[in-house]
Amino acid sequence: MKSTPADSYRAMLRIRRFEEKVLELFPRGLFYGTTHTYIGQEANAVGVLNWLDKSDIVVSNHRCHGHFLAYGGSMHALAAELMGRSTGVCGGRGGSQHIQWRNFYANGILGGTIPLATGMAFALREREPGAVVFAFMGDGTLGEGVVYESLNMASLWNLPVLFICENNRYAQSTPIALNLAGDIAARFGAFGITAKHIDSTEVQQIGEETERLVSHVRKGKGPQALIIDTYRFAPHSKGDDVRDPDEIAHFQQRDPLIMIRSAVKTGEIDDVETEVTAEVDAAFEQAQSDPMATPSDITPALGASA
Amino acid sequence: MKSTPADSYRAMLRIRRFEEKVLELFPRGLFYGTTHTYIGQEANAVGVLNWLDKSDIVVSNHRCHGHFLAYGGSMHALAAELMGRSTGVCGGRGGSQHIQWRNFYANGILGGTIPLATGMAFALREREPGAVVFAFMGDGTLGEGVVYESLNMASLWNLPVLFICENNRYAQSTPIALNLAGDIAARFGAFGITAKHIDSTEVQQIGEETERLVSHVRKGKGPQALIIDTYRFAPHSKGDDVRDPDEIAHFQQRDPLIMIRSAVKTGEIDDVETEVTAEVDAAFEQAQSDPMATPSDITPALGASA
Amino acid sequence: MTTFLDRINAGLRHCLEKSADVYLLGEDILDPYGGAFKVARGLSTDYPERVITTPVSEAGIVGLGVGMALRGLRPVVEIMFGDFLTLAADQLINHAAKFRWMSNDQVRVPLVVRTPMGGYRGYGPTHSQTLEKHFLGAAGLRVLALNTYVAPEQVLIQAILEDDDPVLLVEHKLLYPLSTFSPGREFEMHKVSGAYPWSIVGIAGAPRADLTLAAYGYMAEIGREVMHKLAYEKEIFAELVVPTQLSPFDLEPFYESVRKTGKILAIEEGSLNLGWSAELAARSLENIRSNVRFGRAAARNMPVPAAATLEQEVLPQVDEIVELALGMMER
Amino acid sequence: MTTFLDRINAGLRHCLEKSADVYLLGEDILDPYGGAFKVARGLSTDYPERVITTPVSEAGIVGLGVGMALRGLRPVVEIMFGDFLTLAADQLINHAAKFRWMSNDQVRVPLVVRTPMGGYRGYGPTHSQTLEKHFLGAAGLRVLALNTYVAPEQVLIQAILEDDDPVLLVEHKLLYPLSTFSPGREFEMHKVSGAYPWSIVGIAGAPRADLTLAAYGYMAEIGREVMHKLAYEKEIFAELVVPTQLSPFDLEPFYESVRKTGKILAIEEGSLNLGWSAELAARSLENIRSNVRFGRAAARNMPVPAAATLEQEVLPQVDEIVELALGMMER
Numbered sequence A, B: 001m002k003s004t005p006a007d008s009y010r011a012m013l014r015i016r017r018f019e020e021k022v023l024e025l026f027p028r029g030l031f032y033g034t035t036h037t038y039i040g041q042e043a044n045a046v047g048v049l050n051w052l053d054k055s056d057i058v059v060s061n062h063r064c065h066g067h068f069l070a071y072g073g074s075m076h077a078l079a080a081e082l083m084g085r086s087t088g089v090c091g092g093r094g095g096s097q098h099i100q101w102r103n104f105y106a107n108g109i110l111g112g113t114i115p116l117a118t119g120m121a122f123a124l125r126e127r128e129p130g131a132v133v134f135a136f137m138g139d140g141t142l143g144e145g146v147v148y149e150s151l152n153m154a155s156l157w158n159l160p161v162l163f164i165c166e167n168n169r170y171a172q173s174t175p176i177a178l179n180l181a182g183d184i185a186a187r188f189g190a191f192g193i194t195a196k197h198i199d200s201t202e203v204q205q206i207g208e209e210t211e212r213l214v215s216h217v218r219k220g221k222g223p224q225a226l227i228i229d230t231y232r233f234a235p236h237s238k239g240d241d242v243r244d245p246d247e248i249a250h251f252q253q254r255d256p257l258i259m260i261r262s263a264v265k266t267g268e269i270d271d272v273e274t275e276v277t278a279e280v281d282a283a284f285e286q287a288q289s290d291p292m293a294t295p296s297d298i299t300p301a302l303g304a305s306a
Numbered sequence C, D: 001m002t003t004f005l006d007r008i009n010a011g012l013r014h015c016l017e018k019s020a021d022v023y024l025l026g027e028d029i030l031d032p033y034g035g036a037f038k039v040a041r042g043l044s045t046d047y048p049e050r051v052i053t054t055p056v057s058e059a060g061i062v063g064l065g066v067g068m069a070l071r072g073l074r075p076v077v078e079i080m081f082g083d084f085l086t087l088a089a090d091q092l093i094n095h096a097a098k099f100r101w102m103s104n105d106q107v108r109v110p111l112v113v114r115t116p117m118g119g120y121r122g123y124g125p126t127h128s129q130t131l132e133k134h135f136l137g138a139a140g141l142r143v144l145a146l147n148t149y150v151a152p153e154q155v156l157i158q159a160i161l162e163d164d165d166p167v168l169l170v171e172h173k174l175l176y177p178l179s180t181f182s183p184g185r186e187f188e189m190h191k192v193s194g195a196y197p198w199s200i201v202g203i204a205g206a207p208r209a210d211l212t213l214a215a216y217g218y219m220a221e222i223g224r225e226v227m228h229k230l231a232y233e234k235e236i237f238a239e240l241v242v243p244t245q246l247s248p249f250d251l252e253p254f255y256e257s258v259r260k261t262g263k264i265l266a267i268e269e270g271s272l273n274l275g276w277s278a279e280l281a282a283r284s285l286e287n288i289r290s291n292v293r294f295g296r297a298a299a300r301n302m303p304v305p306a307a308a309t310l311e312q313e314v315l316p317q318v319d320e321i322v323e324l325a326l327g328m329m330e331r
């Protein structure tokens, strides 16, 4: 791995504590709208994006906070975006599901992001050989037809994209068995895309698999897919959980934070905890004291030639 | 087979001669609009639909003349529809690509017919157990995402539908290699649908494969797929052929009509030829003498409660 | 107290009860979840065979519904957010809406597609839109919008059990917690009956109205507030006309009001250009000889932002509409 | 003689030549086929790396274009028939049109989606439609329609090389074999310049017009015939106003004409309800104080049938439009 276990632990804890704060503050009406937290899936964003290079691109979805923080996005700007502050990542226009910053793009329309990711990979192939698009999608998103239109083009044109399917076993309230027929890896394979399917919450393992797949992609060997069986510990959005508590408890035994701890020195664990807690508190406090997004900043939907 | 080689030969020849007449008459401006002929693929419609039961359904596409005639549709009504006569299958409203009669449904939007077929199979499962939807699609249509949304639902709900993919190796002018990545059978398999892939223009073989697959579907074993490698001898539409003449010649050696002839008595061959030629001539002559579709017959797009 | 949502739910239940041909399909509609907005709650428990949760495939499930409808069933498909209708546009416009006519009336497509629409909830640009305008005027497709002036269960029953044509039914998210309107002492209302009724609402005991407020769905709530303010704060008396059917356009009750008032202020939540009320303007010009004044309140012509302060700026608000109304009276 | 199609082709060639960021994508666009309507003919031979034939995936290729555009390329995506735009509706309305604004203007989407639209060819209900009305008024999306009064290559060059926002470019099938309009002795024309010009066409040496004919795309050809007949057979003098940009609605040149004539007859090929001209009506009422008369010629409110006799009945025809015009003058 590029980064030490402690680094990974910190990266995952930043996501965990951020999301916990979001869920803690939501009932207090500090936010407006909705949100989807990443709690339980931290090892995916951190393990995968550990292999991100400078000119790489990340395409994310409705559950984007973890991807964004792992990408290197500002915790404060994300908190501010959720609170509708002018200092938010998108000045408050996008909100929780629509985060855009540098080479990071998230959108709340499931599946619609996959052709975008494919088009971006096309652009990279033409302009920045060696660079890769990391495209995240959930298991439920495999229901959207445009995903397969995209897999076909990505494979046909040998585009530099790594598809990451985070299979947390549910689409909103619906268990995968009621949503998905056949086999996930086979759905990529059918389009000539090699897919590696792992059931893991170990950030190192996820990182190692990613390293291998991404190196293929960088070498111009075409798209690859990584399917990670995982689990979310919090509700789909907020307070809308209908899953069996025992099932949640069962998967919590494989909490990615627990899995990595053994590899981190006890001293470090406490330091990281203090550090991250402070960072999160600061981020939200600052965001809360930032000015609300101001209508006067609104620009037209079409540019000059409009 | 239910039907004798002579029956199959007749059924295929009816399609061949009908389509030849269409291409012959088009330049004379007898039609209006466009058309897509089935010449070269006759063994598919005839071999497959030979196993059609009374309450079964056929969902067809832009290349529907062959399917319609094999289904038992009236040659005269089809000719009349192409000529925009009031006696046409749909009174001239639909034209070549939009044929609806009894349990036969064709539409010109590629792929859009596959969820319809799936929904019809759902209705059959609920109302007419044992009945089957025969859904035809071309290789190029595998580009449409909604096809995969449908495969997923058909498999998930164990619906009685047989998907028939007629792989004539081209989508309009585009060879399959430029359109399709991966493997066709695998695209069905990935959704848990068993697919049989054959390269054949032999109506008996196609019939036998169909018989086996359809019996599974009728027994409630869920959707199945039959992929038939085939070839069209005529242009995609009319006069827009850019394929290598040698390639066409090569495949013409496997003309489904030639393949079956050996099994038909010479005497019968001539009788069938005379018979079919007469039928086709009569159909077109009658259609030509029928009245043009009359505007006064136009009804509103919405019913009473509009 | 029974909410508007309870009554929609009751309408669905009634249809499932009355006809074995009725099926509900949609994402996450099974109990205990009962759908993202809980409209289907309890139904899958009582009708497990006919309430079906679907994959996340908007085009596919609407197409599935078209196929079911073509074969005599009466499917009701829920699209979780109206914003996702764009994914089903081909199935609605090129399949559901055409099949009957294109087949020379040999078939029918008794399909209902229900969807929660609208903003004011901070859900952001892809979950707050008012997109029905893009489906109005599609030949062969009926578009309805629920409002608190009609019994929602009646509209559902008519669309699901009686209507043999495809229906797109828009339900504004903010209607769900409300209850249906009753005039009480302050208002008066009369209905123009029909399969999908119009409601004409006025201020009780007010003099002849000299402004017609035209609004549907949740905007008809805003419209009532506007009407109230105009009356009690500005002594301007308006009449609110509320259609249940948006498309096709049967506007007689609207004309009737405009013939009296000569002034139209339409209120729409969608962005200004080419929304429902543009057709009202066109038809007023075509059908009402005398000179009419026409104004529109609508969302600013941009996506719906997530931030509260921005969303409030972009979506129509009562006070700015009142200002618009005053402006129209002055002209 | 160079046809309109040749000039579109030349415009695409110019863009490929000028900028290495330009890519053409579409179904069957490679030589020798050059696309279903041959618009791309010759281009793949000369720019093999940047002219790419795609799978039959309308949503996918438009989405691909959005992704390419977000990363600085200038993709031009051809949708083989405008009827299939419904399949790309989500990518156009929820992605292409929103990305720039939603990102707080951090990104641009210089995408052009071109498509042949329209009927009068007997292609039947799914290959003859005029569907652009369903995309007008979508915030963040520019919709253009080529017409013979502007140099098509200029419109393409502006949209492809200069415009940083997503553009939906409608090309009526019947324009392809024509050549661009020149006033000759019978007509006079002046342009209102701008990125996407308006053209104002009149009868040479005619007295002040007292009817404004508003039409775009191929309907502007029909409109000219109507204008000619009105002048030479009925001695009624009209003025034809032709926009290149349909949405957003910048209507000044239209208002100018209407302020003179006081009468509007809009001609649309799409079905009547809520087409482009409904917004013209609404804005005329909002912006033109004096009383205006308004009428519309459009397709009957049903699918476009295949049979010649039926299609002729359903789609607008010159003579019936002349009748409408006469009716408006009498009022």
Ligand SMILES: Cc1ncc(C[n+]2csc(CCOP(=O)(O)OP(=O)(O)O)c2C)c(N)n1
Residues within 6 Å of the ligand: A062, A063, A108, A109, A110, A111, A137, A138, A139, A140, A141, A142, A168, A170, A171, A172, A236, C027, C056, C058, C080, C084, C087
């Ligand atoms: C096109 C579209 N359909 C439906 C939704 C509503 N929705 C939001 S998240 C979600 C479930 C997604 O499941 P999955 O892809 O597995 O991601 P997860 O939430 O499990 O991370 C649904 C149905 C949406 N946002 N977009």
Ligand SMILES: Cc1ncc(C[n+]2csc(CCOP(=O)(O)OP(=O)(O)O)c2C)c(N)n1
Residues within 6 Å of the ligand: B062, B063, B108, B109, B110, B111, B137, B138, B139, B140, B141, B142, B168, B170, B171, B172, B236, D027, D056, D058, D080, D084, D087
């Ligand atoms: C949605 C849609 N996209 C594009 C077309 C235009 N089109 C008609 S036929 C065709 C090729 C279809 O190829 P295939 O599915 O292999 O059927 P074939 O013509 O080979 O029988 C295309 C692209 C269409 N009719 N519908």
Ligand SMILES: [Mg+2]
Residues within 6 Å of the ligand: A138, A139, A140, A166, A167, A168, A169, A170, A171, A172
């Ligand atoms: Mg999931």
Ligand SMILES: [Mg+2]
Residues within 6 Å of the ligand: B138, B139, B140, B166, B167, B168, B169, B170, B171, B172
């Ligand atoms: Mg083919």
